[in-house]
Amino acid sequence: MNHASLMMVLPEEILTIGAIVLMLVAAWGGQGATKMISWVAVAVLLGAGIALAGPASSGGAAFDGMIRADAFGAFAKVLIYAATAIAILMAPRFFRQTTGDDLRPEYPVLLLLSACGMGMMVSAGDLLVLYVGLELQSLAAYVLASFMRRDARSAEAGLKYFVLGALASGILLYGISLVYGFSGTTLFSSIATAYAGPHSLGLTFGLVFVFAGLAFKISAVPFHMWTPDVYEGAPTPVTAFFASAPKVAAMGMAVRVAVEAMGPATDQWRQIVIFASLASIIFGAVAAIGQSNIKRLLAYSSINNVGFVLVGLAAGTQAGIAAVLFYLTVYVVMTLGSFLVVLQMRGEDGQPVETIASLSGMSRTRPGLALALAIFMFSLAGIPPLLGFNAKLAVFDAAVKAGLYPLAVAGFVASVIGAYYYLRVIKVMYFDEPVGEGFPKSGDVVEGGLIAAAAVFVSPVGWVLLAPLGIATMAAAKALF
Amino acid sequence: MSFPILSVMLAIPALAAIGCLFLSPSGARWLALVATLADFVLGVALWASFDIGGPQWQFVENAGSIGVFSWKLGIDGFALMLIMLSVFLMPICIGASWVAIEKRVQEYMAAFLVTEVLMIGTFAAQDLLLFYIFFEAGLIPMYLIIGIWGGANRIYASYKFFLYTLLGSLLMLVAMLWMIQYAGTTDIPTLLQTDFPVHAQTWLWLAFFASFAVKMPMWPVHTWLPDAHVQAPTAGSVILAGVLLKLGGYGFLRFLVPMFPEASAQFTWLILGLSAVAVIYASLVALVQSDMKKLIAYSSVAHMAIVTIGLFAFNRLGIEGAMIVMLSHGLVSGALFLCVGVIYDRLHTREIDRYGGLAINMPRYALLFLFFTMASIGLPGTSGFVGEFLSLGGTYQVSTTITLLCTTGIILGAAYMLYLYRRVVFGDLTKDDVRAMPDLSLREIALLAPIAAVVLWMGVYPESFLAPMRSDVGTLVARVARAKPAGDSLPKAGTGIVPAAHAEAHK
Numbered sequence: 007m008n009h010a011s012l013m014m015v016l017p018e019e020i021l022t023i024g025a026i027v028l029m030l031v032a033a034w035g036g037q038g039a040t041k042m043i044s045w046v047a048v049a050v051l052l053g054a055g056i057a058l059a060g061p062a063s064s065g066g067a068a069f070d071g072m073i074r075a076d077a078f079g080a081f082a083k084v085l086i087y088a089a090t091a092i093a094i095l096m097a098p099r100f101f102r103q104t105t106g107d108d109l110r111p112e113y114p115v116l117l118l119l120s121a122c123g124m125g126m127m128v129s130a131g132d133l134l135v136l137y138v139g140l141e142l143q144s145l146a147a148y149v150l151a152s153f154m155r156r157d158a159r160s161a162e163a164g165l166k167y168f169v170l171g172a173l174a175s176g177i178l179l180y181g182i183s184l185v186y187g188f189s190g191t192t193l194f195s196s197i198a199t200a201y202a203g204p205h206s207l208g209l210t211f212g213l214v215f216v217f218a219g220l221a222f223k224i225s226a227v228p229f230h231m232w233t234p235d236v237y238e239g240a241p242t243p244v245t246a247f248f249a250s251a252p253k254v255a256a257m258g259m260a261v262r263v264a265v266e267a268m269g270p271a272t273d274q275w276r277q278i279v280i281f282a283s284l285a286s287i288i289f290g291a292v293a294a295i296g297q298s299n300i301k302r303l304l305a306y307s308s309i310n311n312v313g314f315v316l317v318g319l320a321a322g323t324q325a326g327i328a329a330v331l332f333y334l335t336v337y338v339v340m341t342l343g344s345f346l347v348v349l350q351m352r353g354e355d356g357q358p359v360e361t362i363a364s365l366s367g368m369s370r371t372r373p374g375l376a377l378a379l380a381i382f383m384f385s386l387a388g389i390p391p392l393l394g395f396n397a398k399l400a401v402f403d404a405a406v407k408a409g410l411y412p413l414a415v416a417g418f419v420a421s422v423i424g425a426y427y428y429l430r431v432i433k434v435m436y437f438d439e440p441v442g443e444g445f446p447k448s449g450d451v452v453e454g455g456l457i458a459a460a461a462v463f464v465s466p467v468g469w470v471l472l473a474p475l476g477i478a479t480m481a482a483a484k485a486l487f
Numbered sequence: 488m489s490f491p492i493l494s495v496m497l498a499i500p501a502l503a504a505i506g507c508l509f510l511s512p513s514g515a516r517w518l519a520l521v522a523t524l525a526d527f528v529l530g531v532a533l534w535a536s537f538d539i540g541g542p543q544w545q546f547v548e549n550a551g552s553i554g555v556f557s558w559k560l561g562i563d564g565f566a567l568m569l570i571m572l573s574v575f576l577m578p579i580c581i582g583a584s585w586v587a588i589e590k591r592v593q594e595y596m597a598a599f600l601v602t603e604v605l606m607i608g609t610f611a612a613q614d615l616l617l618f619y620i621f622f623e624a625g626l627i628p629m630y631l632i633i634g635i636w637g638g639a640n641r642i643y644a645s646y647k648f649f650l651y652t653l654l655g656s657l658l659m660l661v662a663m664l665w666m667i668q669y670a671g672t673t674d675i676p677t678l679l680q681t682d683f684p685v686h687a688q689t690w691l692w693l694a695f696f697a698s699f700a701v702k703m704p705m706w707p708v709h710t711w712l713p714d715a716h717v718q719a720p721t722a723g724s725v726i727l728a729g730v731l732l733k734l735g736g737y738g739f740l741r742f743l744v745p746m747f748p749e750a751s752a753q754f755t756w757l758i759l760g761l762s763a764v765a766v767i768y769a770s771l772v773a774l775v776q777s778d779m780k781k782l783i784a785y786s787s788v789a790h791m792a793i794v795t796i797g798l799f800a801f802n803r804l805g806i807e808g809a810m811i812v813m814l815s816h817g818l819v820s821g822a823l824f825l826c827v828g829v830i831y832d833r834l835h836t837r838e839i840d841r842y843g844g845l846a847i848n849m850p851r852y853a854l855l856f857l858f859f860t861m862a863s864i865g866l867p868g869t870s871g872f873v874g875e876f877l878s879l880g881g882t883y884q885v886s887t888t889i890t891l892l893c894t895t896g897i898i899l900g901a902a903y904m905l906y907l908y909r910r911v912v913f914g915d916l917t918k919d920d921v922r923a924m925p926d927l928s929l930r931e932i933a934l935l936a937p938i939a940a941v942v943l944w945m946g947v948y949p950e951s952f953l954a955p956m957r958s959d960v961g962t963l964v965a966r967v968a969r970a971k972p973a974g975d976s977l978p979k980a981g982t983g984i985v986p987a988a989h990a991e992a993h994k
Contacts, residue, residue: 390621391620395620395623400555403668407664418657419657426646433634437641476555
């Protein structure tokens with residue numbers, strides 16, 4: 007094991023050591039140390055993010071190619087760490103005000119471990135490293151889903167997530183074993199060589215199973231069933247986390263496998279991706295129409311959005327991958343912003359409410375909050391001049407450039423269906439009469455600031471970021487080709 | 488670099504919109520009025536300094552690229568006229584909402600100001616994607632205006648408006664992406680010079696048509712318009728009829744015809760046929776309406792069909808006529824909606840039967856309403872006549888049949904407008920609540936009189952409006968000349984004056 011390789015995984019080392027140390031602090035400090043541990047965990051994530059500036063983003067292959075320290079991984083990790091930090095920041099008030107379980111110090115520790123796993127997922131250069139990262143992330147996520155031990159819905163969410171997640175891991179492992187069996191290696195670069203030459207049907211089967219396993223992790227149709235239940239049952243900060251960071255990690259992992267390991271077989275996996283993409287867009291849009299719970303609605307929205315991200319992957323070009331990263335960036339901001347607004351939704355007894363009907367007339371009772379949510383909803387629907395439009399534009403531009411016209415047309419038409427349910431949220435907030443007093447003000451500066459920052463980011467003010475983001479995503483995508 | 492007048496015209500209402508949200512209701516009203524008037528003054532300055540016969544694109548600004556598109560503005564004569572229409576109608580809309588809007592005034596004014604930004608931006612954009620962003624973003628404020636301040640069935644209308652137009656626009660976006668890829672640029676002036684392959688033009692044309700036909704609106708995709716008009720507040724209807732419908736016509740003029748001349752020629756008969764159906768069908772439907780706003784909405788469909796036939800005549804007469812009809816319709820139908828708004832504010836109903844005999848207690852109102860009714864019919868001396876005459880004259884060179892059919896629409900137009908006027912204004916004053924209605928207030932006269940003056944101006948001396956567009960029409964006609972379709976009217980050159988057979992020579 008050489009020193010250069012160790013430097014390339016510095017962010018993961020920081021996260022691992024930080025998590026272990028904080029775990030010990032938690033063991034001795036107990037409940038009282040929660041606040042301190044949360045802030046230290048954020049600092050650890052920040053440190054890991056700073057460590058990305060070094061060899062971790064430009065080193066190339068570490069540990070004989072098992073880990074790839076490139077711009078692509080670094081870009082995804084910045085998103086992952088930021089989303090994880092926000093998930094830590096949004097938790098304390100939620101748990102404090104919600105009767106049931108308190109926030110225990112394990113919460114930030116589990117998020118750190120999950121972040122470490124996600125970092126491995128996006129920079130894995132080997133199927134087994136990928137699997138280890140995935141399991142580290144998933145195991146932490148299962149626990150997080152059922153973090154409110156006394157809440158039946160939360161426990162159910164954790165159990166469902168665990169059972170279905172295990173199934174998906176099984177499918178993925180089966181695919182990996184097929185790929186290994188027919189190519190004799192688990193290293194991406196060698197697998198690519200195997201796909202490039204004449205290869206047996208077994209290798210194609212391996213590809214199908216690997217993609218099925220990956221589709222589960224990004225909750226693409228037809229492997230999306232767990233998403234609404236888990237999103238609804240998990241505590242809201244955890245749901246916000248599930249909808250953001252792991253989506254980036256799973257998408258990053260899928261992109262890397264598709265391009266680096268199976269790039270020569272693009273024509274084969276493109277069919278799978280196109281199907282999953284269109285199915286996700288359409289199903290995510292249609293199924294969301296009937297929802298009355300805002301968290302379930304956002305779950306279907308995330309399925310819908312994954313479909314759009316997959317449009318970029320289906321293009322399979324450098325521009326397509328850059329579009330995927332750009333879309334994910336905007337998506338993470340929109341989603342975290344929406345969930346931060348959901349966190350503000352509390353009834354008169356201070357307990358969380360999740361029905362869309364409770365948003366009635368929010369434009370009168372909480373105009374600022376309503377405006378922010380309206381911006382996120384219009385942006386998710388892809389209406390210009392908000393950044394969600396630019397994200398959709400980028401993926402469809404890549405698809406058109408790759409000659410996938412039917413996909414582009416079908417995707418756009420389906421996005422009209424999606425617009426309907428986003429509009430419904432705005433309708434409830436702006437057109438309906440207020441019920442009761444509206445949600446009490448939280449007065450939480452951190453959450454309010456984050457909502458405002460996210461809203462400004464997706465507003466036309468965010469246009470100034472388009473050019474630098476374009477450069478960064480292109481550089482990141484270039485690392486894969 | 489010269490004074491970026493177009494960007495300033497965009498910035499003023501944008502900043503005022505944000506400002507409105509933090510003011511009291513009356514503060515928001517005044518700020519909105521001042522901002523729209525300031526934009527109007529800038530618009531007048533724009534027109535005054537527009538160099539007629541100068542370069543095609545004037546006041547060009549280029550602030551460089553933002554991601555995949557760039558902030559590039561510039562106008563030609565068409566855009567100038569439509570921007571003038573927008574900035575002229577905007578202060579009137581604010582005035583029309585002065586007392587009618589009582590709830591959530593700040594948000595209302597902000598929504599209108601944002602609409603103004605987006606309208607000016609759509610006409611001034613010189614980048615294809617920037618155009619699309621302005622064009623599409625207009626849905627958001629209009630959705631809110633209809634949904635929050637609209638009538639009883641406003642929610643249905645707002646959804647229908649939004650989703651209908653969104654579907655069309657997204658197909659256009661796919662076509663835009665293809666064009667950008669083919670031409671390698673998003674610059675509209677360059678794209679206007681690009682010859683796209685003929686087989687691709689057909690698809691591109693259809694995609695653009697899907698968007699602009701809905702916006703226009705053309706029969707049979709016009710059904711969102713009556714709903715949206717009826718449910719929107721008065722000023723919302725004014726802006727919808729006055730400017731937003733013009734986006735469709737502008738799209739035809741700026742993109743569909745000059746960018747895809749071959750495809751346009753190929754589909755000429757589709758357009759002419761649909762337009763002829765629209766004129767007659769919409770006029771007949773207008774005849775049986777019992778709701779005043781719905782009647783005017785259907786009359787809009789008929790008038791916009793006159794625009795499309797003029798555009799697809801492929802000649803100077805038709806295109807100039809189409810532009811004048813657009814401008815005229817923007818003013819006249821806006822004014823008619825204001826006239827409806829005036830009595831709606833007093834009696835809170837749009838049922839025609841609830842009125843009658845207004846000439847007795849509201850003489851000034853009756854006069855102005857009559858004037859705009861006549862302008863809508865196309866009485867000579869008003870703007871309506873000039874536009875329809877030019878447009879039909881242009882079409883006559885292509886198709887006598889279609890011209891014949893569309894001209895019946897003018898007769899039907901006279902029928903439904905005069906019938907409306909008779910029922911509302913003439914007759915006996917039998918209803919007590921109608922008798923109690925006061926005549927126009929000074930504010931209402933101040934809203935209607937300027938429009939009347941411009942309608943008269945355009946009717947008597949249309950040269951002021953035609954001059955800035957003349958060279959652009961020439962460019963457009965030259966561009967599409969190669970694809971000009973053969974019409975069914977085959978005018979033969981005359982043989983000169985034949986002397987009468989048994990004439991005796993005068994000595």
